[in-house]
Amino acid sequence: MSKGILFDSRLCIGCGNCSEACREAHHLSGKLNPTDLDADNFTVVKRVDGYKVRDFCRHCLKPACASSCPVGALKKTAEGPVVYDANKCIGCRYCFVACPYRIPRYQWNSTRPQVRKCDFCVEKQKQGEATACADACPAEATVFGEREELLKEAHARLEAEPQWYFPKVFGETEGGGSSILIITSPVIVKKALIYPTIKTPLPDLTAAAHNQVPFVGFGVGTMLCGIWWLSKRRNEVAALEALLRKKEFDGK
């Protein structure tokens, strides 16, 4: 069993306590009420026509960032969090290219920049505590718990208020699913929510080609050896034939 967060747009009052608690828990210098993520704001509340939705790392079950990182600086832990190790990171920013949610933020103004994003309060979780954002939410719009249970709860809420919600638990299957689950309104889905439309985990797209590498390498190598032998033989035969023809000619 792994942990998850359920965010429910219908219950969100837009107070921004989650964002503030996150900054406090991670000692971030980010400003109050940010409108977008940055290196010092790991979660924001986005507003569209009176509707609200949180934007933060979804902690994918099969994260694109972790599979793309050449040095394994990003990792999915069994408990749920996708964590970052700055000591391994080389700063190639492939994770920025890979992330379907456009989550990672960089310390562009630093000469030793790190990749910054929500860490699912991994340290608090180790103490058996809930995430800072879930603790701080006064409206129970952000709930921390077992992902499986939250998923059931999310579906129950969709069934209870079908006219309010977009009929989908985002994060259940999109891009292979994520630890973070979001239920929200059709307006948000239309205007503010970024989600992969495919259900295939994104790392599988890479794997389809990547797993062929040994076979391609071996196949190309074998083929070239064959060509080397054949073309060598062809030249030898041609040279021999020329020699024979010359001898024949000389003989006459």
Next chain:
Amino acid sequence: MANNNSKPLTRISTAAIGLAVLAIFAVGLYATWLRFSRGLGATTHLSDSVPWGLWIWFTLTRVGLSAGGFILAAVVYLFHYERFHSIVRAAVLTAFVGYSLVAVELIYDLGLPLHFWHPLIYWNIHSAMLETAWCIGTYVAVLGMEMAIPFTEGVGWKKIADRLKGLVVLLALLGAVLSTLHQSSIGTIFLIASEKMSPIWYSSWMPLIFLASALPGGLGFLVMELFMAEKFVHWRFSPELVKALAKLLLGTLAAYLIILCADFTRLGKWTLLANDPQAAFWLGLETIPGVILPIVLLAIPAVRNSRIGFRIAAVLAVLGLFMNRLNFTIVGFLLQSHARYFPTWQEISITFMILTLGVIIFIVAAKILPIFPAEHEHEA
């Protein structure tokens, strides 16, 4: 300078080129100092929504442009096509310089350049980028051994040179396998960005498309370098070599175009293209002057067998590769995210400096090492 016709005009133009090079290095080195003392944010227009820019574009293009090295080594040593023998060392030199510059350029682009060696010890075997890095790294070692032949010959270590010559077939084989793998793996790198790239460029065939586009681009760049070398060393294209290389270039361009069209048909991209004028514009900029026009030129025997026609086709193929990699690394992403990007003067000047550095290394190496066959040296 007995072998140079030292007319006054030549002296003036030499001085002008020298001054331009000095200026490029002065600005480039100043930009380098700014880049490493102030960070990426202060010196580039890269951002969270545009994480890869000019430098990555040039790096990926350069890898493609260096494909001539493995193609010629394979054609001469594995396919036994002796008529290309006179340029195989020049091709290997081109690749060796190209990949060295890839390393230089990556140091600029990495956020933590001091960690550049981490892929040696920290492995994420699922990462297409790790595989690419390893294939390129080992291929540079292969190129180093191939370059050691003219080097040891030039220095006069005949015994070592002869030993190394016994390895050429093995090195050509390793080079061809490693190049096939990393040229295509660069396409694999983009597979994970399925919905962040314009569907005009995204395809599960990207590994094949990257490999297939690198072949004419790499050959074209080699031809450009050879025409440049004619000015500095006593070596001239023979009409037979022009003929043979032009056919090879035509063949690789045609193969690439067929693969591209097959992919468009397979994924139904033609209708997509008709409804997306912006993407159509950029794709047109890439394929019409960079693929279709050189095919048309090379298909005409009179053009194909003329020096100037052949040279123009080669330049077009190189520009085509540049545009192709631009679309894959930058344009395809911007069209999807609607973000904006134009490089800073620091990004541009550093790119120019690295480019100039490559040309200088190539010319110096071609002049002091036995890169071109000796018998031709006495002809001119």
